[in-house]
Amino acid sequence: MSAEIKSLIDQIRSSAALLRRRLDWDTATKRLDELTTLSEKPDFWDDPQAAQAMMRERQKLADGIETVEALEKEAEDAGELLELAEGDDAMVADIEASLTRAAARAEKAELAALLSGEADGNDAYVQINAGEGGTESQDWASILRRMYVRWAEKHGMKVEEMDEREGEEAGIKSATLQIKGESAYGWLKSEQGVHRLVRISPFDSSARRHTSFASVTVTPVIDDNIDIEIDPSDVRTDTYRASGAGGQHVNRTDSAVRLTHEPTGIVVQCQNDRSQHRNRDQAWQMLRSRLYELELQKRREVADASYAGKTDIGFGHQIRSYVLQPYQMVKDLRTEVETSDTQGVLDGDIDRFLSASLAASVAADDEE
Numbered sequence: 001m002s003a004e005i006k007s008l009i010d011q012i013r014s015s016a017a018l019l020r021r022r023l024d025w026d027t028a029t030k031r032l033d034e035l036t037t038l039s040e041k042p043d044f045w046d047d048p049q050a051a052q053a054m055m056r057e058r059q060k061l062a063d064g065i066e067t068v069e070a071l072e073k074e075a076e077d078a079g080e081l082l083e084l085a086e087g088d089d090a091m092v093a094d095i096e097a098s099l100t101r102a103a104a105r106a107e108k109a110e111l112a113a114l115l116s117g118e119a120d121g122n123d124a125y126v127q128i129n130a131g132e133g134g135t136e137s138q139d140w141a142s143i144l145r146r147m148y149v150r151w152a153e154k155h156g157m158k159v160e161e162m163d164e165r166e167g168e169e170a171g172i173k174s175a176t177l178q179i180k181g182e183s184a185y186g187w188l189k190s191e192q193g194v195h196r197l198v199r200i201s202p203f204d205s206s207a208r209r210h211t212s213f214a215s216v217t218v219t220p221v222i223d224d225n226i227d228i229e230i231d232p233s234d235v236r237t238d239t240y241r242a243s244g245a246g247g248q249h250v251n252r253t254d255s256a257v258r259l260t261h262e263p264t265g266i267v268v269q270c271q272n273d274r275s276q277h278r279n280r281d282q283a284w285q286m287l288r289s290r291l292y293e294l295e296l297q298k299r300r301e302v303a304d305a306s307y308a309g310k311t312d313i314g315f316g317h318q319i320r321s322y323v324l325q326p327y328q329m330v331k332d333l334r335t336e337v338e339t340s341d342t343q344g345v346l347d348g349d350i351d352r353f354l355s356a357s358l359a360a361s362v363a364a365d366d367e368e
Contacts, residue, residue, distance in 0.1 A: 005082065005092075008099040009075050015106035016071040022113045023064050032061045060121065060182070067109045074102040111355050112183065119220035119296075120186030125289055127176045130167070131194070131213030136204075138171030140197045140212040143346060145175050148188075150348025157181025162282060163256075163269045170203070176268075176286070178221065185220035190357035191350075192218045193319030200325045209325050213318065219293040221285065228288040228295075235287070236260040239276060257283045266290045320353065322346070335360050 035058040038044060045051045078099055085091035115121065126148050130141035152159045158180040165173040179188065194215050201210040222228060238258040256271035257279040268286040270279040322342060323329045330345045331338035335356040339345065 002092075002096075005078070005096050005099060008096070008103050009078055011103050012071050012075045012099065012106050015103075015110055016068050016075070019064065019068045019071070019106075019109055019113055023061075023068065025065075025068075028061050028065060032058060032065065035061070056121070056182075064109075064113070067105070071102060071106050071109075074099070108355075111358055114358055115183045115186035117186060119222070119292070120189075121183050122185045123178060123180045123221035124185035124188050125162070125176060125178055125217075125219045125221060125286055126188060126191070127174065127217040127219075128172070129174045129215045129217075130172065131215065133210070133212050135167060135169045135171065136201050136210050137212040137214060138167030138169075138173055139203070140171070140195075141174070141214040142167075142171040143197075144195060144214050144216065145172065145177065147346050147348055147350065148177060148179070148191075151350055152179045152181065152184070152348075154348050155181060157184055160272060162272050162286065164271075176270075180221075185218065187354050187358070188218045189220075190354060190361065191216050191319075196318040196321045198321070198323045198325060217290075217293075219286075219289040222288045222292055228292050230261070230284075230287065230291065234261055234263050236262060237280070255279055259283045259287050261287060261291065264291070264294060266294070332356065 035054055038054060039051075039058065078095055081095050082092065085095060128141050128144050128148075130137040149159050160178045160180070162176040162178050164175045167173055194213055197212045197214075198209065199212075200207050204210065236259070238260070240256050240258065255274055255276040256269060257276060258267065258269040260267050266287065268283050268290060270283040270286065273279050273282070319334055320330065320332045322345070323331075324342055328340045328342045329338055330340075330342050332353050335353070337353055337356040339352065341349065
C-alpha cells in the first residue's frame with residue numbers, strides 16, 4: 001500500500017470518527033427512529049408546519065448517518081480491494097481516485113457538521129445594494145445577484161426574488177432574494193459585507209478601469225422556534241406601486257409593501273406577490289429576520305457598522321475583491337483565500353470562500 005493511499009484511508013477514517021462524535025451517534029440514531037415512527041402516524045400532517053420541521057430534522061439526521069456509514073465502508077472496502085489489486089496498477093489507480101473523491105466528500109461533510117448555530121439550518125434572505133458610482137455599481141450589484149442565484153442552483157436550492165429596484169440605465173440599485181435550501185443561511189452568512197470589483201467599465205467609452213462596490217446582507221428566515229417580539233407601534237408601513245421586471249417575478253400593481261423599524265432604522269420591502277396582504281406578511285417575516293440578525297451581531301459583539309446601512313459602501317470596508325483588470329484574481333481579505341478563476345466565481349463557484357470563512361469562524365470560537 002502506497003503512502004498516499006494509506007494517508008487517504010486514514011483521513012477518511014478520521015473524518016468518519018469525527019462526524020460520529022459530532023452527531024452523538026447513539027442519540028442521533030435513536031432520534032431518527034423516533035422521528036420515523038412519528039412520521040408514520042395518521043395524524044402526523046395535521047400540523048403541517050410542525051411536521052415539516054420534524055421532516056427536515058429527520059432528513060438531516062438521516063443524511064449525517066448515511067455519510068458516516070458510507071465513509072466507513074469506503075475505507076474498509078479500499079483495504080480489501082487493494083489486496084485483490086496487487087500488481088494491477090490500473091486497479092490501484094482507480095482505488096486511489098475513488099479514495100480522493102471520498103476524502104473530498106469527508107472534508108465537506110466536516111464543514112457541514114460545523115453548521116450548528118441556532119439558525120444555521122434555515123433558509124436565507126440575501127440583500128444586495130449597489131454602492132456609490134451610478135451605473136457601474138448598479139451593474140456590479142446585478143452581477144453579484146446572478147452569482148448567488150447560480151450558487152443556489154448548483155446546490156439544488158430554490159431562489160425567490162422578494163424585491164428589486166432597477167438601475168436607471170443598467171443593473172439594479174438593490175434586490176432581495178430568498179434562498180431556500182438546507183443550511184442556506186449557515187453557508188451564506190459569511191458573505192455579509194462589501195464586495196469590490198475592479199474592471200474595464202463597459203459603460204466607459206474611454207475604456208478606463210473602474211472600481212465599484214456593492215454590499216451584501218444575509219439574514220436567516222425565522223421560524224416559530226425563534227421568538228422575535230416587535231412592537232407594531234415602532235413600525236411604519238408604506239405601500240407603493242411595484243417596479244421591476246413584471247411578469248412572474250415582480251408585479252407592477254399597487255401592492256408593494258415597505259416596513260420601517262424606527263428604533264433601528266431597518267427598512268425591508270416586498271413586492272413579489274400581487275396580493276398586498278401576502279407581501280405584508282413576507283415583509284414582516286423579513287423584518288423579524290433582520291432584527292434577529294441584529295441581535296446575533298450584539299451577542300457576538302462584532303461592531304459591523306455596515307449592517308443596516310450605517311457604513312459607507314466603499315474603500316476600507318470590503319471583505320472580498322474581484323479584480324478582472326489588469327489581472328484576474330478574486331481574493332477574500334479575511335481568509336486570504338484566492339483564485340484566478342474569476343469567471344467560475346462569478347458563475348457561482350464560491351464554495352472555497354464559504355468553507356474557509358466557516359472554518360475560520362469555528363477556529364476563532366474554539367480559541368475564545
